[in-house]
Amino acid sequence: MTILLITHLLLIATVTGMSFANFMNVRFAHGQSGDGAMALQGLRRLMGMFGDMIIAGIWVTGLSLVWMRMAEGRGDFNAAFHVKMGLVVLLTACHLMARRTGGQIARTGDYAGLLGKLEFWLAGMWLAAAVAIIMAVLAFGM
Numbered sequence: 001m002t003i004l005l006i007t008h009l010l011l012i013a014t015v016t017g018m019s020f021a022n023f024m025n026v027r028f029a030h031g032q033s034g035d036g037a038m039a040l041q042g043l044r045r046l047m048g049m050f051g052d053m054i055i056a057g058i059w060v061t062g063l064s065l066v067w068m069r070m071a072e073g074r075g076d077f078n079a080a081f082h083v084k085m086g087l088v089v090l091l092t093a094c095h096l097m098a099r100r101t102g103g104q105i106a107r108t109g110d111y112a113g114l115l116g117k118l119e120f121w122l123a124g125m126w127l128a129a130a131v132a133i134i135m136a137v138l139a140f141g142m
Helices: 002-029 034-071 079-108 111-140
Strands: none
Touching: 002 034, 002 079, 002 111, 034 079, 079 111
């Protein structure tokens, strides 16, 4: 269970860093044109695809931890667990909305009009993931 918990925390930490990096990418891309803008857009798309896999991993490892804990007869989850689950749902929703907004930008080319929405979802991802790490430690601490 310890290895699974470590993996779970590392996945949350990874998505925290990636969401911050993508937020910075969006800020750097503002005002760029040509090859620079295309490269940053490609990087955001790639990081989004990795984010899909990482968030799936968070769900798999998290639900596995819950199942293992319940199998041990320790199904009495504290308030930190419930807050963390809410944060993971929020993290997932923000990720999906950021991916959707990124797709809208790619289809319409309306970067300036959708920039604020994209930044909002990426900031939501970062905040939810950062606090989820704290709640995971409090929820699953040995």
